[in-house]
Amino acid sequence: MTPLQEFTLRMTRRAFFKSTGLAAGRIALATLMLPELLRASGKPQPRAHPALPGLPHFKPRARHLIYLFMNGAPSQIDLWDYKPRLQEMYDADLPDSVRQGQRLTTMTSGQKRFPIAPSIFKFAQHGQSGIWVSELLPYTAQVVDELAVIKTAHTEAINHDPAATYLLTGSQIPGRPSLGAWISYGLGSESDNLPAFVVMTPRWSSKRDAQALYQRLWGSGFLPARYQGVPLRSIGDPVLFLNNPAGVDSTARRAMLDGLARLNQIAFERSGDPEIQTRIAQYEMAFRLQSSIPELTDLGNEPQAVLDLYGPEVTVPGTFAASCLLARRLVERGVRVVQILHREWDTHENLPRDLSLQCRDIDRACRGLILDLKQRGLLEETLVVWGGEFGRTVYCQGELTRTNYGRDHHPRCFTMWMAGGGVRGGIVYGETDDFSYNIVRDPVHIRDLNATILYCMGIDHKRLTYRFQGLDQRLTGTEEARVIQGILS
């Protein structure tokens, strides 16, 4: 018996109809009764994004997640990890006792020397917690009392593609669902009119060529495709082809969708392909987005004081600041996971110039997001995560001068921060050695980080599984992962 036949047999009619509020039968039934728009009719609608039964596993600390992913790997030594003694070791060779045979990327393996490049940026202590932050992040430093700065995140991957895939999907090998997809699958979402998982990829200020992003970073892997992230485009219409073409009004669109849904249902009964269900759900969601997206992106009723929090770029669509404001609006409207992927932190060369440009993009907006969430009471129920896929080396890539240097990839320690729901503010977790090369105390593997994120959302990472290829797959994979209790309040 083929897997598809097995699937069809398992999937009874009742299970199909029960499984989703965006299923064909319900839509068809509703529109048979009342031909007008579903929303306005007030007919009872089952939830568009139901949670799995039995979830949340325990009382959630956060209802939403905003993930600020700094693709390319921001340099922790120049931003968060203050190592003043390195100033004395300018141009010193990295001792073998520190390097301990860490593999190099092909970009620096040909170098004869690995001179230490101390950061040229000044650090200072900020807030009541006295956390050290460099001068590149002056605005973020003002809200450092809300952040839990994790200095000892570590990973095994040394290049961008496997590392980003590892961080966001749990494995260096592609094919697995992303963090947002897992959460969307487990907890569903509260809003019917917006997707459960929204993704934005704003533009960046440093040199033009950036590492590519992949759809798999917000994809659904082996989960049904309806759990994937929905990207909002930076330029032009946030969602393509959302509006009805000329000559087609909403009733006509509705009738078309219903007819299409009936055809799809026939196809599903014949083949049992779950992607058909996804397709039905996506058409239905697109219909609802027609009204919800314009309302979301209309910033008309935002007071100027709020816009000023995020900085002057907030009204320019496609910038990081605009994405942060949209993220807050999405969370307000019940979206479960919002992910913003900001690119080109990969400062192999010209780090002082490029890192300053990148920080200028994000710094004020991060503070604005935190403060805006806080004053609306949303910070206590939203988890905000910031970080890249690995760190950068203490030694210089390329020529080292007193005013310019570059850094290569470094997986053994890097810095991330978390804020909001369930996380203690104003703490530093973990300690690295004097070279910001090895971890001395309290390591946090990215698996542990993912387990902690799931825990804050109310999910036990060991119990949220999906059977695929004979295994109960889970985000944190088969290896041990533990929740980091030290950063939780």
Add this chain to the structure above:
Amino acid sequence: MTAADWALFLGRFHPLLVHLPIGLVIGLVFLELVAVFRPRRAVVRAASGPLLALLVPTTLAAAVSGWLLATPGGYDEALLRNHRITGLVIAALTGLMAAAHVLRRSGLYRFFLALCFVALLPASHYGGSLTHGRDYITRYAPPWMKHWLGLRQPAPATAQSTAPIDPTAFDVYQHGIQPFFDRYCVSCHGAEKARAGLRLDHAAALWAGGDSGPALVPGQPAASLLLQRMRLPLDHDDHMPPEGKPQPEPADLALLEWWILAGAPTNRTLAELEAPEAIRTRLLRPSAFAPPQSPSQEPSSAHPSPPPLETVLPKVETLSATLAISIAPLTPTEPWLQVNAAVAGTRFTDAHLARLADELGPHIRWLDLSGTGITDAGLLHLAAMPHLERLQLDRTAITDTGLAALRPLTELESLNLYGTGITDAGLSMLAELPRLRRLYLWQTRVGPEAVHALINARTRRPEIAAWEQELAQLQTRLERARLIVETGAPPADPLPSPGVPINTICPVSDKLVNLAVTLWHENQLVAFCCTNCRAQFQQEPARYRARLAQLANPPPGRLGVQPANTQCPVSGQPADPNITLVHAGQLIAFCCSDCREQFRTRPDRYRQAVSQTQ
């Protein structure tokens, strides 16, 4: 024995002595009553005399012993004051009674006797409360009596004992250890009465300890006084709890020992600590340590826990679909729901809220009404949601009048009122919410003075002052526990000042160095004449190590190496080692600078001489 010891000893006789005047007064009253029915004035008078003669000294003895007993302290101040006053009144009245009897003023005698009897009632009640707790009489009274007396029902035992059984939410101290103390210890070591200065009703008090010192030593159960006392034989004088009080089971003591051994953590869940199976089952028993009285710190909920979630899940589905809002369980084991009505926007009105409260009210723990169409009238329905913990009313049309409807929400911890028409007037009501911890007031018309007043009203509670005092005590103890050891200044930093190399001659080529070409080698900055030499050194550092050591430790005033010759190659005179020149990798000394200049211009002429003087 010192006077203080005698005082302590004799004070203990107060509970014994005090019953004598009580019995005697009652006896005298009884005699008077007998005299009413069977008038034998003389006999009564004759009988009263000796009783009165016994009454006065025993009253005095009771008063004195009472005073001695109260001196060490540890009693509730208000109760003690009342007991003292009424006791002294009784003592004075007995004197007056005796005087009236001697003076044969029977009317006055009976008047004082009646007063004395009346004064006995409150005095003995206060005395009993001092010893056994304020609610000693009423603890097991029938409900109608409690209601008549206006007492709040303590939460029924089942509600108290539904500690969550999920290990990641089971706080070991709060759900496992503190209930143990509440059951067996807090009646004598709690907020109302702190025997030997020891309180066991909250974590800070545990660390503070009492007159005998800290109650426990984290990590060392054998050294913890608390556990030692409980492990003593029952008939031992120091055994705790005292004989006659409910005794903990050995399994409970094992639990306590495990907890102390783990470092006595007060903020760890069961999932985070390693616990043997026996301990785990003991902790997770459903009826573990159901206390006979509600804990003294938090006001207990007047409302019982709602029925389990399975009974309402079908209603959840239909209601969520009908009202177009999101309703979901908070955890699978507890009967709580989280409701997000904000997604319905202004279409969600008071009528919808009424329906929600009606069908699911007691289950709702989190309610998000942001931006909905509810008004002050709708807030009245929140009375049907007594277990609300988080409430969001931001951007709705509510006003100060609506806030009064929040009064029954005794479990509310977070309240969001941003963007509403709240003013200072409404804020004062919020001070009554006992558990409120987070309040959001952005974009309201509330002024900073009203906010300050609210914070003061909520935080100037006597318990908080007491806790701050205990915190200060704990900090002094920490200070005293520290040990500062001074071992002198650390050895000098082996690194030279940055940027200055340790040598001036290249160890590879023996030429003068170029300061721009440097290398860090074993924590020392080494300079070279050129990059080739540096590369060579890096490849084979061992080969040049000896030379580097020579060059790095120059005698003062020298370049670091002795010149190879003692005779000047130009003049043949004895060479001055301070006048040198480096030539072809060698350091050559000259007798004078003229010879050096000559050599410098025509080095080949004197090469032979140099090689000869080697």
